[in-house]
Amino acid sequence: MLYILQTALELGFLYALVAMALFLSYRVLDIADLTTDGGFVLGAAVSVTMAAAGHPILAVPAALIAGMAAGFVTAFLQTRLGVPSILAGIVTNTGLYTINLMIMGWSANVSLLKTDTLFTLFHNTGIGGDWYEVVLAAFVTILAGILLVLFLKTRLGLSIRATGDNMDMVRASSINPAFTITVGLCISNALTALSGAMVGQYQNTADINGGTGIVVIGLACLIIGETILGRRTIIKGAIASVTGSIIYRLIYAIVLYTKIVPVQGLRLITAIVVALAIAFPTIKEWFAFQKRKMAASRKGGN
Amino acid sequence: MLDIQNISKTFNPGTVNAKTAISGLSLHLNEGDFITIIGSNGAGKSTLFNAIAGVFYIDEGSIVLAGKDITFLPEHKRSRSIGRLFQDPLKGTAPNMTIEENLALAYLRNVKTNSFSRISKKDKAFFQEKLALLEMGLENRMRQPVGLLSGGQRQALTLLMATVVPPKLLLLDEHTAALDPGTAEKVLALTRDIVAREHITCLMITHNMKQALELGNRTFLMADGNIVLDVEGEERSHLTVEDLLARFKAGTGQELDNDRILLSE
Numbered sequence: 001m002l003y004i005l006q007t008a009l010e011l012g013f014l015y016a017l018v019a020m021a022l023f024l025s026y027r028v029l030d031i032a033d034l035t036t037d038g039g040f041v042l043g044a045a046v047s048v049t050m051a052a053a054g055h056p057i058l059a060v061p062a063a064l065i066a067g068m069a070a071g072f073v074t075a076f077l078q079t080r081l082g083v084p085s086i087l088a089g090i091v092t093n094t095g096l097y098t099i100n101l102m103i104m105g106w107s108a109n110v111s112l113l114k115t116d117t118l119f120t121l122f123h124n125t126g127i128g129g130d131w132y133e134v135v136l137a138a139f140v141t142i143l144a145g146i147l148l149v150l151f152l153k154t155r156l157g158l159s160i161r162a163t164g165d166n167m168d169m170v171r172a173s174s175i176n177p178a179f180t181i182t183v184g185l186c187i188s189n190a191l192t193a194l195s196g197a198m199v200g201q202y203q204n205t206a207d208i209n210g211g212t213g214i215v216v217i218g219l220a221c222l223i224i225g226e227t228i229l230g231r232r233t234i235i236k237g238a239i240a241s242v243t244g245s246i247i248y249r250l251i252y253a254i255v256l257y258t259k260i261v262p263v264q265g266l267r268l269i270t271a272i273v274v275a276l277a278i279a280f281p282t283i284k285e286w287f288a289f290q291k292r293k294m295a296a297s298r299k300g301g302n
Numbered sequence: 303m304l305d306i307q308n309i310s311k312t313f314n315p316g317t318v319n320a321k322t323a324i325s326g327l328s329l330h331l332n333e334g335d336f337i338t339i340i341g342s343n344g345a346g347k348s349t350l351f352n353a354i355a356g357v358f359y360i361d362e363g364s365i366v367l368a369g370k371d372i373t374f375l376p377e378h379k380r381s382r383s384i385g386r387l388f389q390d391p392l393k394g395t396a397p398n399m400t401i402e403e404n405l406a407l408a409y410l411r412n413v414k415t416n417s418f419s420r421i422s423k424k425d426k427a428f429f430q431e432k433l434a435l436l437e438m439g440l441e442n443r444m445r446q447p448v449g450l451l452s453g454g455q456r457q458a459l460t461l462l463m464a465t466v467v468p469p470k471l472l473l474l475d476e477h478t479a480a481l482d483p484g485t486a487e488k489v490l491a492l493t494r495d496i497v498a499r500e501h502i503t504c505l506m507i508t509h510n511m512k513q514a515l516e517l518g519n520r521t522f523l524m525a526d527g528n529i530v531l532d533v534e535g536e537e538r539s540h541l542t543v544e545d546l547l548a549r550f551k552a553g554t555g556q557e558l559d560n561d562r563i564l565l566s567e
């Protein structure tokens with residue numbers, strides 16, 4: 001039982017970085033960035049390949065830079081070449097498949113055997129005892145979260161937030177939206193790649209299909225967290241990403257353990273939950289409208 | 303100060319929807335001029351502002367602001383020296399950011415600051431002082447999201463944001479038209495104060511004829527994408543609303559037609 005909790009915390013913290021990335025792109029910048037799936041695998045591929053070559057620590061900045069590059073391509077397509085934002089992400093994502101295979105030496109799967117990883121290195125320090133994986137995962141994610149919150153309060157961060165909040169205002173002030181969108185997407189994709197990099201070394205493997213559906217799961221985590229914590233402030237958003245992700249992984253673990261639904265069914269449930277959550281305002285409006293129509297027809301009938 | 307030479311703009315050229323919104327317009331503003339602009343619906347008033355602000359590039363002609371040719375300068379670069387207010391009070395502020403964050407963004411305009419610096423204590427004190435001048439109690443609500451403010455408060459804040467770093471040129475596009483009369487009066491008074499205090503060169507579109515003659519030092523009447531009447535000085539001080547309407551009719555052969563136009567108050 002404790003083992004389940006431990007695994008849920010580990011995965012929860014590691015995947016929370018994806019939820020945080022989506023918080024930045026989807027909530028703050030108001031852009032549905034579908035680079036995520038490929039960007040996650042990109043991080044894993046770079047990280048595992050580097051670790052296999054004996055550089056588990058250097059793997060992290062390398063993955064961050066790779067993620068930024070992916071975000072830059074999506075932003076470039078969108079801001080300079082006029083490709084609609086959703087399509088820009090899909091295009092980059094598709095291209096990344098080949099890039100990722102190339103990084104992994106044209107094989108669909110790379111595993112780490114008896115090589116040092118961040119986790120084994122950290123284990124050797126003795127910090128955290130049996131919970132060392134949780135401690136390391138929590139440390140990386142919380143640090144990234146703090147840096148993100150601090151960044152969003154800087155002048156550049158404020159400009160990025162304004163870009164997603166009121167495009168009219170941004171156009172009338174001296175902010176260049178093409179620049180702020182580019183910086184925002186670079187950072188969000190760096191976070192996604194960081195998640196992939198950590199998960200890759202944690203699981204000692206990178207798989208070309210390891211990112212499929214990650215974007216929807218990340219959104220689900222964000223929505224779960226926001227439902228609990230509200231979504232007014234930046235700090236709440238960052239905490240919601242982490243909380244939501246841990247809760248999602250707990251649910252996942254419970255489903256896996258109790259088998260109340262087949263684990264394969266979880267994807268469908270996740271997709272339905274995300275669709276409903278995003279559709280919620282429209283559904284609410286529809287019900288309100290129907291109620292008004294009913295009331296009006298009742299009145300008219302008398 | 304502002305020199306516009308023979309500018310033209312046609313929307314959707316070469317299609318059935320082609321519309322020449324500005325045709326061969328020229329104007330010259332002096333430093334410190336406060337110009338009021340009136341005209342029929344669709345006369346091209348907003349289009350003139352958009353051309354100056356760089357929302358689009360003009361088809362012909364040139365625009366020179368403070369000695370610098372800005373004809374081909376992108377919008378966000380022009381925004382460094384041009385402040386803008388629109389009719390819709392929701393357009394000028396970011397609702398999910400706090401009052402102080404909105405002001406900090408506006409303050410970015412000219413002040414050379416590090417992108418990674420945060421709002422300092424000194425900035426906050428400065429913003430507080432500026433907000434107090436609005437006399438709306440906003441100085442005590444600096445950490446509240448702007449979305450909680452009323453339309454009038456948001457427009458006053460937008461005015462402050464547009465002028466916190468005094469721009470070379472301020473463009474006001476019917477910025478009080480969507481407010482209730484009392485609030486409109488207040489925002490207008492603030493506008494007058496700030497423009498006078500900072501000696502800002504200002505162009506203001508209004509649909510209030512009386513206001514157009516009372517405020518500022520010079521009035522343009524626009525029709526069909528051009529300025530058809532330009533009055534200032536002695537001549538302007540004796541002009542009544544009726545004179546203005548008559549001169550418009552004499553000049554263009556049409557009635558001044560604007561569904562929102564106010565002839566008196």
Ligand SMILES: Nc1ncnc2c1ncn2[C@@H]1O[C@H](COP(=O)(O)OP(=O)(O)O)[C@@H](O)[C@H]1O
Pocket residue numbers: 313314321322323341342343344345346347348349350
């Ligand atoms: N972006 C645009 N695309 C097409 N037509 C436009 C556009 N902006 C303005 N127009 C047209 O140009 C004319 C002038 O508009 P505008 O400058 O907004 O008038 P007003 O004097 O009332 O502010 C109108 O006929 C308007 O329909």
Ligand SMILES: [Mg+2]
Pocket residue numbers: 347348349
């Ligand atoms: Mg207009």
